[in-house]
Amino acid sequence: MTNTFPPNQQFLLAARPNGLPQPHDWQFHEQAVAAAEEGGIVVKVLYLSLDPAMRGWMNEGKSYIRPVAIGEVMRAGGLGVVVASRSPRFAVGDHVVGAPGVQRYWSGPADDKAAGFVKVDLRMAPATAWLNILGMPGMTAWFGLREVGQARAGETVVVSGAAGAVGMTVGQVAKHMGCRVVGIAGGADKCRFAVEQLGFDACIDYKAGKVAAGLKEHCPQGVDVYFDNVGGEILDTVLTRINMKARIVICGAISQYNATAPVKGPSNYLSLLVNRARMEGMVVFDYAARYPEAVAELAQLLRQGAVKSHEHVVEGFEQFPQALLMLFEGRNLGKLVLKVADA
Numbered sequence: 001m002t003n004t005f006p007p008n009q010q011f012l013l014a015a016r017p018n019g020l021p022q023p024h025d026w027q028f029h030e031q032a033v034a035a036a037e038e039g040g041i042v043v044k045v046l047y048l049s050l051d052p053a054m055r056g057w058m059n060e061g062k063s064y065i066r067p068v069a070i071g072e073v074m075r076a077g078g079l080g081v082v083v084a085s086r087s088p089r090f091a092v093g094d095h096v097v098g099a100p101g102v103q104r105y106w107s108g109p110a111d112d113k114a115a116g117f118v119k120v121d122l123r124m125a126p127a128t129a130w131l132n133i134l135g136m137p138g139m140t141a142w143f144g145l146r147e148v149g150q151a152r153a154g155e156t157v158v159v160s161g162a163a164g165a166v167g168m169t170v171g172q173v174a175k176h177m178g179c180r181v182v183g184i185a186g187g188a189d190k191c192r193f194a195v196e197q198l199g200f201d202a203c204i205d206y207k208a209g210k211v212a213a214g215l216k217e218h219c220p221q222g223v224d225v226y227f228d229n230v231g232g233e234i235l236d237t238v239l240t241r242i243n244m245k246a247r248i249v250i251c252g253a254i255s256q257y258n259a260t261a262p263v264k265g266p267s268n269y270l271s272l273l274v275n276r277a278r279m280e281g282m283v284v285f286d287y288a289a290r291y292p293e294a295v296a297e298l299a300q301l302l303r304q305g306a307v308k309s310h311e312h313v314v315e316g317f318e319q320f321p322q323a324l325l326m327l328f329e330g331r332n333l334g335k336l337v338l339k340v341a342d343a
């Protein structure tokens with residue numbers, strides 16, 4: 001069957017980066033959009049989610065998900081609209097979120113596991129919020145804070161990457177739960193945003209080099225939950241301020257993702273022993289069966305104005321290689337998304 005779509009444009013992984021991804025690690029590719037087969041759909045991508053995890057997926061080696069192969073379309077989450085359907089599950093015009101990859105069109109079986117498309121209702125929240133607070137980062141914050149962090153009212157929660165997608169929601173949800181919330185972020189503007197716009201109690205600018213003093217000042221009762229998005233020295237410093245039975249959520253370690261030398265563990269780990277504390281890794285996909293529950297609660301908080309979903313939108317599919325780097329240079333405020341097309 002022929003179709004009338006313009007050529008599909010894709011970014012393929014051309015090489016495994018050493019350090020920060022470089023332009024030559026990508027190959028721009030064009031090919032015809034495959035028509036929907038029986039049981040299949042074609043999705044026009046409107047927004048792509050740019051995530052720190054994408055850097056890990058470019059590496060060889062064992063992880064929680066298989067690496068992207070050389071010559072394969074780069075894996076990425078995204079939101080799109082169904083533009084052709086031969087499946088009873090989706091109708092033309094439905095909005096879907098899933099993992100279409102870094103391309104303008106996705107075509108394949110409607111029940112493709114890797115793409116994992118599900119319908120979303122844009123009357124409930126705008127498209128970009130479905131990639132943020134109601135999407136993967138929001139789910140990470142929700143389950144990481146509550147299930148792994150076991151945060152309780154009255155406790156002190158510290159979160160790094162505080163002005164980013166996950167950190168922003170962690171802090172806002174923790175405030176809503178009645179916790180004292182102290183963020184750690186890069187730069188005075190991001191810290192001001194966390195306090196003035198998101199309601200954090202305090203935010204420490206790690207680029208000003210005062211994390212230890214900031215924790216002492218802003219966490220007078222110590223730290224009960226540390227939600228770690230960055231790893232490295234900041235994790236080591238927070239370990240010196242934890243309370244008895246503290247919980248440390250190992251969500252990410254963005255400070256290490258582009259390291260060319262082997263990653264070093266925290267030297268202050270014996271603080272876990274002294275404080276009978278726990279450090280636990282999490283992968284959001286383990287909670288997939290419970291996403292609807294978290295989406296319903298977060299959507300309600302959003303409607304009530306109790307939390308905000310803040311996105312940083314970069315326009316233009318061809319901007320992908322440069323836009324991805326913004327995450328590692330701290331140039332995003334809130335969830336970084338790439339606008340690929342108008343609805």
Ligand SMILES: NC(=O)c1ccc[n+]([C@@H]2O[C@H](COP(=O)([O-])OP(=O)(O)OC[C@H]3O[C@@H](n4cnc5c(N)ncnc54)[C@H](OP(=O)(O)O)[C@@H]3O)[C@@H](O)[C@H]2O)c1
Binds near residue numbers: 184
């Ligand atoms: N475990 C899971 O299932 C899961 C799911 C989603 C995300 N994550 C992890 O959660 C973390 C946050 O992800 P996100 O999507 O919310 O990204 P994000 O926070 O929106 O963006 C990344 C931010 O990281 C900060 N950063 C970059 N390099 C840094 C460094 N060397 N040291 C300290 N901070 C640095 C920058 O903010 P500053 O300007 O403040 O430096 C940057 O804006 C990442 O580690 C990610 O891998 C894990």
